Amino acid sequence: MALYFDLKTIEELIGHNYYRQQKEFTLQELAQFDGSNGKPAYVAIEGIVYDVSKVAEWAGGKHFGNTAGQDLTSEFKACHVMTKVDKLPKVGILKE
Numbered sequence: 001m002a003l004y005f006d007l008k009t010i011e012e013l014i015g016h017n018y019y020r021q022q023k024e025f026t027l028q029e030l031a032q033f034d035g036s037n038g039k040p041a042y043v044a045i046e047g048i049v050y051d052v053s054k055v056a057e058w059a060g061g062k063h064f065g066n067t068a069g070q071d072l073t074s075e076f077k078a079c080h081v082m083t084k085v086d087k088l089p090k091v092g093i094l095k096e
């Protein structure tokens with residue numbers, strides 16, 4: 001039996017960001033994803049919402065005094081360069 005997938009389907013299966021539905025988060029919605037009690041941990045940097053749930057350094061949604069579920073642009077910039085987030089899954093964008 002042969003299975004045929006088009007490129008878009010393959011990209012969706014492997015989770016390529018380009019084809020993933022861009023979710024829009026308000027700050028209030030983002031606050032739900034603080035990594036507590038097994039919830040996902042999302043952090044917004046420069047308008048993009050990243051998933052840090054699988055990052056060991058962000059266990060429980062906490063990282064060097066920072067808590068997930070917020071816009072941490074200035075905190076991030078004070079500690080890291082932008083390339084740090086390149087490999088993180090993007091889950092959406094922050095609504096103005």
Ligand code: HEM
Nearest residue numbers: 043050052055057063064065066072075076078079080084
């Ligand atoms: C008080 C500010 C912060 C300090 C002092 C800090 C410090 C660190 C240190 C020491 C590490 C481990 C070494 C390294 O990979 O560089 C780390 C890793 C990491 N930090 Fe931060 N960080 C801060 C804020 C943030 C924020 C706001 C984010 C937002 C996403 C972030 C994302 C990450 C990620 C994704 C990693 C790890 C993994 C990797 O690159 O493999 N950090 N941080």
